Amino acid sequence: MNRFDYVRPSTVAEAVQALGSDPAARFIAGGTNLIDLMKYDVERPGKLIDITRLPLDKIEEREGGLRIGALVTNATLAYDARIRERYPLLADAILAGASAQLRNAASTGGNLLQRTRCYYFYDTATPCNKREPGSGCSAIGGVDRIHAILGTSDKCIATHPSDMCVALAALEAVVQVSGPQGDRSIPFAEFHRLPGDEPSKDTNLAPGEIILAIDLPAKGFGGTHHTYLKLRDRLSYAFALVSVAAALELDGQTIRTARLALGGVAHKPWRNTDAEALLQGKPATRETFKAATDLILREAKPQSTNGFKIELARRAIVRGLEQAAAGTPQSQSDKRIQ
Numbered sequence: 001m002n003r004f005d006y007v008r009p010s011t012v013a014e015a016v017q018a019l020g021s022d023p024a025a026r027f028i029a030g031g032t033n034l035i036d037l038m039k040y041d042v043e044r045p046g047k048l049i050d051i052t053r054l055p056l057d058k059i060e061e062r063e064g065g066l067r068i069g070a071l072v073t074n075a076t077l078a079y080d081a082r083i084r085e086r087y088p089l090l091a092d093a094i095l096a097g098a099s100a101q102l103r104n105a106a107s108t109g110g111n112l113l114q115r116t117r118c119y120y121f122y123d124t125a126t127p128c129n130k131r132e133p134g135s136g137c138s139a140i141g142g143v144d145r146i147h148a149i150l151g152t153s154d155k156c157i158a159t160h161p162s163d164m165c166v167a168l169a170a171l172e173a174v175v176q177v178s179g180p181q182g183d184r185s186i187p188f189a190e191f192h193r194l195p196g197d198e199p200s201k202d203t204n205l206a207p208g209e210i211i212l213a214i215d216l217p218a219k220g221f222g223g224t225h226h227t228y229l230k231l232r233d234r235l236s237y238a239f240a241l242v243s244v245a246a247a248l249e250l251d252g253q254t255i256r257t258a259r260l261a262l263g264g265v266a267h268k269p270w271r272n273t274d275a276e277a278l279l280q281g282k283p284a285t286r287e288t289f290k291a292a293t294d295l296i297l298r299e300a301k302p303q304s305t306n307g308f309k310i311e312l313a314r315r316a317i318v319r320g321l322e323q324a325a326a327g328t329p330q331s332q333s334d335k336r337i338q
Helices: 014-018 034-039 075-079 083-087 090-095 100-105 108-112 163-170 273-279 286-297 310-326
Strands: 003-008 024-030 047-050 061-062 066-068 176-179 183-186 209-214 226-231 244-249 252-264
Touching: 003 286, 014 047, 014 061, 014 176, 014 209, 066 090, 075 090, 075 100, 075 108, 083 090, 090 163, 090 226, 090 244, 108 163, 163 244, 163 252, 226 310, 244 310, 252 273, 252 286, 252 310, 273 286, 273 310, 286 310
Parallel strands: 003 047, 024 047
Antiparallel strands: 061 066, 066 209, 176 183, 176 209, 226 244, 244 252
């Protein structure tokens, strides 16, 4: 039995203090991932800090963009009229993930902190460097079909599971956090980590820090030239094998600005700014999209059974960019990619 203490602070300062006083403590809001981890004995927190009373459940205007409180539910965020109008890429990505019931409970901040869905991470009978640093990575040389092809290390090949985070990476969101040393801002590209030699560390949050909000910039690609394409083993309630968040600004058929992020292929949402730069000023054609795709995937490294992901990603990126260019925002189709 996993015994733990339970506290429910009413201020951010109290929450930070409660976390800092107990290294085994964990924040809990919707609990859609942490409860699973506790059931599987992957996490054994000595204290649960219920943050649902904190005043972090608002979506507010800020400097031409929006500030999303960490406790805003995924459902509230996806259906907010301002998000649908100004950041439709984010709304589409959220609706591509989980089920309606989970989206009603899951929090925005918690979505950023999801742990990997690697089989071995959840199986406490097998070695896993994310669970127990230094124990080894069972996925390398094991059942690796769903695992990463970019940014891997010899310590871990797990992937990040979030759909929402892929869109936030493309939108260049900023994460607002607070901790014992005060408040600070973390650009989204720097929030999540690649595994390197420390795969147990998923993010660059400092000890004792809590997520307060996510800031969306004034530029949100609110027109029709965006798409979130998610490819998975079944059409609903499955994690992405490959996902693509693409947003374009076009001047006629010329690409003025491009944003592109991938999910399901790395330990963090994968964005290649060199590929985005290559697209700028080029015609919105399949040839241009293929050139950007080649740049993104040039360092892809397959494992024993997930080599198909490279070709799947290649087709998905081209298709996602074509959909964005054509103004067909969302496709949840499982049709064959040409």
